[in-house]
Amino acid sequence: MHAFTTQNPNRMAPTVILEPAGGCLCDQPVHIAVRGLAPEQPVTLRSVLRDEKGALFRAHARYRADSHGELDLARTPALGGSFSGLEPMGLLWAMEPDRPFWRLIKRDVQTPFVVELEVLDGHEPDGGQRLARAVHERHFMAPGVRRVPVREGRVRATLFLPPGTGPFPGIIDLFGIGSGLLEYRASLLAGKGFAVMALAYNNYEDLPKDMDIIHLEYFEEAVTYLLSHPQVTGSGVGVLGISKGGELGFAMASFLKNITAAVIINGSISNIGGNLQYKDETVPSVGINTKRVKRTKDGLKDIVDLLNNPLEGPDQKSLIPVERSDTAFLFLVGQDDHNWKSEFYAREASKRLQAHGKEKPQIICYPETGHHIEPPYFPLCKASLNSLVGGPVIWGGEPRAHAMAQVDAWQQLQTFFHNHLDGKKKTIPAKL
Ligand SMILES: CCCCCCCCCC(=O)SCCNC(=O)CCNC(=O)[C@H](O)C(C)(C)COP(=O)(O)OP(=O)(O)OC[C@H]1O[C@@H](n2cnc3c(N)ncnc32)[C@H](O)[C@@H]1OP(=O)(O)O
Numbered sequence: 001m002h003a004f005t006t007q008n009p010n011r012m013a014p015t016v017i018l019e020p021a022g023g024c025l026c027d028q029p030v031h032i033a034v035r036g037l038a039p040e041q042p043v044t045l046r047s048v049l050r051d052e053k054g055a056l057f058r059a060h061a062r063y064r065a066d067s068h069g070e071l072d073l074a075r076t077p078a079l080g081g082s083f084s085g086l087e088p089m090g091l092l093w094a095m096e097p098d099r100p101f102w103r104l105i106k107r108d109v110q111t112p113f114v115v116e117l118e119v120l121d122g123h124e125p126d127g128g129q130r131l132a133r134a135v136h137e138r139h140f141m142a143p144g145v146r147r148v149p150v151r152e153g154r155v156r157a158t159l160f161l162p163p164g165t166g167p168f169p170g171i172i173d174l175f176g177i178g179s180g181l182l183e184y185r186a187s188l189l190a191g192k193g194f195a196v197m198a199l200a201y202n203n204y205e206d207l208p209k210d211m212d213i214i215h216l217e218y219f220e221e222a223v224t225y226l227l228s229h230p231q232v233t234g235s236g237v238g239v240l241g242i243s244k245g246g247e248l249g250f251a252m253a254s255f256l257k258n259i260t261a262a263v264i265i266n267g268s269i270s271n272i273g274g275n276l277q278y279k280d281e282t283v284p285s286v287g288i289n290t291k292r293v294k295r296t297k298d299g300l301k302d303i304v305d306l307l308n309n310p311l312e313g314p315d316q317k318s319l320i321p322v323e324r325s326d327t328a329f330l331f332l333v334g335q336d337d338h339n340w341k342s343e344f345y346a347r348e349a350s351k352r353l354q355a356h357g358k359e360k361p362q363i364i365c366y367p368e369t370g371h372h373i374e375p376p377y378f379p380l381c382k383a384s385l386n387s388l389v390g391g392p393v394i395w396g397g398e399p400r401a402h403a404m405a406q407v408d409a410w411q412q413l414q415t416f417f418h419n420h421l422d423g424k425k426k427t428i429p430a431k432l
Contacts, residue, residue, distance in 0.1 A: 012036040016117055016134035023112055023137030027188050027376045027410055029089050030136055032073040034119050037065035037131070044081070044120040044128055045073075047091040049113050055102050057095035057379060059083070060125040081125065083400065091117065092138075093403035095379040101392040103372070103381035106184040109140035110147065138377075140184050142191030147183075155222050156200045156207055158183050159229070160190030167233035168195040169421035170226040172219075172252075174245030177211060177273060178387025180204040185240070188375055192414050194421070195232045196240075197222065201248070203387070211388070216278035219252050227258060236260030238417050239327075241267060243339065243371065250349070251276055251283075251320050253327035261420035263413045265332045265373050266342040269349050270310035270318040273388055286310050286318035300383050301393045304338045311348070323352050329361035330416040332409045334369035338396035339386070342371075364412055366405035370397025376407045 012035070019031040037043060046060040061081035065071045077086045082094035092115070097104070106113065115136045120128035141147065144163025150156070158181060162168050171194045173186040179200075186198035199222050202208050226237050238261040241249030246267020253259045255278045276283040292305040308315045331346035346363045354360055366373070372381055372395055380402045386393040 014119055014132040016119060016132050018117075018134055018136055023139055025142055025188065025191060026106075026113065026138040026140055026184070029377075030092075032088065032091065032117065034065070034071040034132060035069070037069040037071060037119075039065065039067045039069050041065040041069060041121075042123050043071065043131065044123055044125050045091060046118045046120060046125060047095060047115055048118075049095060049104075049115045051102075051104060051113070052107050056098045057104055058098065059091050059094040059096065059379075061087075061090055061094075062123045062125075079123075087400070089377055089403070091115075092377040093379055093406075094399055097379075101384045103384040104374075104378055105182065106140055107182075109183045109187040112137035112139040114138075140187045142188075145187060145190045147187065150197065150225065152225050153221050154218055155225055156181065156205050157197050157222060157225075158186065159195065159197045159226075160187045161195050161231055162190050162193050166195065166231040168193060168231060169234060169238065169417065170194070170229070170232040171196045171238040171240055171417060171421070172222055172226060172249075173198045174201065174239070174241035174248050176243030176245055176387075178203050178385070179245075185375055189240070189414070194238070194417060195226070195229065197226050211273040213275045213277055214248070214251075214273075216251060216255050216276065219248065220256050223252070223256060223258055234260070234421065236421075238262065238421050240413065240417075241265065242373065243267065244272065247272060247320070250322060251278075253325040253329070254320050254322050255281075255324070259325075259327045261328045261330075261417060263330045263332065263416060264346070265409070265413075266334055266337050266339065266371050267331075267345065268307075268340055268342070269320055269322060269345045269352075270307070270315070271320060272307065272318075272340075276320070283320060284317050286315050296394055301389065301391065302338055303386070303389060303393050304340065304396075307340055322349050323356035323358065325353070326358065328359055328416075328420045329353070330413065331361055331363045332373060332412065333363060333365045334371060334373055334397060334402070334405065335365050335367050336369055336396035336398070337371045338394045339371040362416065364409070366401070366409070368398040368401030369405040370402055371395040372397075373402075373409050374406055376410050377403070378406065379403075 059082035061078035083090040122128035181200035186196040239249040242265040
């Protein structure tokens, strides 16, 4: 073991320096440095976070201090561990859960995640003496953001309003099947100047547990609520959706009026799970063939080929009629999505929109990126419960590439919404 203290008794004790000190918003980077080490001292940095269900997420990396006994993660490459190379935020994005098939999810956005950082002597992640420790909070609500629970008619949601008097452009935020009411993306996005409503549509309070029929009137009610809110500006809203939420964003943009802009993260162009209903129109679900479910070498389900091709035969009826839409679209695509064929869906949507003289959507494809493109620095979830499948499935993605994609996607979607929602008074006509 490195006899650090006996080498130079006058040296100051090793200290972790965090900037910003104490904490920051969860989508912001934290600058991590260590001072007071011996010149060239080998150390291991460890991070640990406990989620609200008690699961531990951990990462570690080996480093060597410089000739002044300093270590700056923005300048010094990791020599190995959970990641290697110059990765100033690796201790966050490379975390892995101690429970199988567990995903990092924030339920109570009014409290931060607390990350403990430790500096250990030497290169043994579990062996070295602890030299220094720091606690870093990762927050979900910027100062002044207001959280307003919404129980209006059938709508079950939480509205996040930015600081100030507004009015602000409105966005509806949708997660995948079985997600209930997840607020962490909406709360972060409200800090960027948008009034963001996290909208539940199943598996929450009195909303249906199953997905047999989805009535788009429910989402229409949510749009009406948001647009009539005194702190929401304009005559149209944005929709942000991931997974089934992306597919629903697509459906809203195709059937409902006043959807000005939609960001679809790994969404599908065909209806999946149960019937989609709006007024007297029904879009049936695309067919599946369970024989096409593959097993990974670890025995996990890979469902990427489960769904039928919606361009063939009777499955064409499952296509959402995007050609009716006048919404501006941004498709964010993980090219290693194993939930379904997101890139194919985005490209097909683009073809259909352009074939009908509509605005060409923006498509951004991220290599080695999986299904759950989260806000920045959320660790990659390799496999977890898929409610429709009823068990764990692999989601795809390589941790580093996926982390880079999340940082970029978060910027891109904000820029897109600012470009399309800020100050516009555009009326989108009804599609029917
Ligand atoms: C017809 C077949 C077609 C198939 C095509 C696939 C299309 C699917 C399109 C999609 O939308 S993909 C996205 C699917 N949805 C999800 O990934 C979300 C799945 N749901 C969850 O992970 C949890 O429900 C969630 C963490 C979001 C919320 O959990 P709850 O607040 O309801 O927690 P609860 O404590 O009641 O636990 C419910 C289940 O979630 C599990 N769970 C809770 N927290 C979790 C966590 N943090 N990580 C992983 N699993 C979690 C928990 O173990 C439990 O599993 P079991 O039902 O098997 O016992």
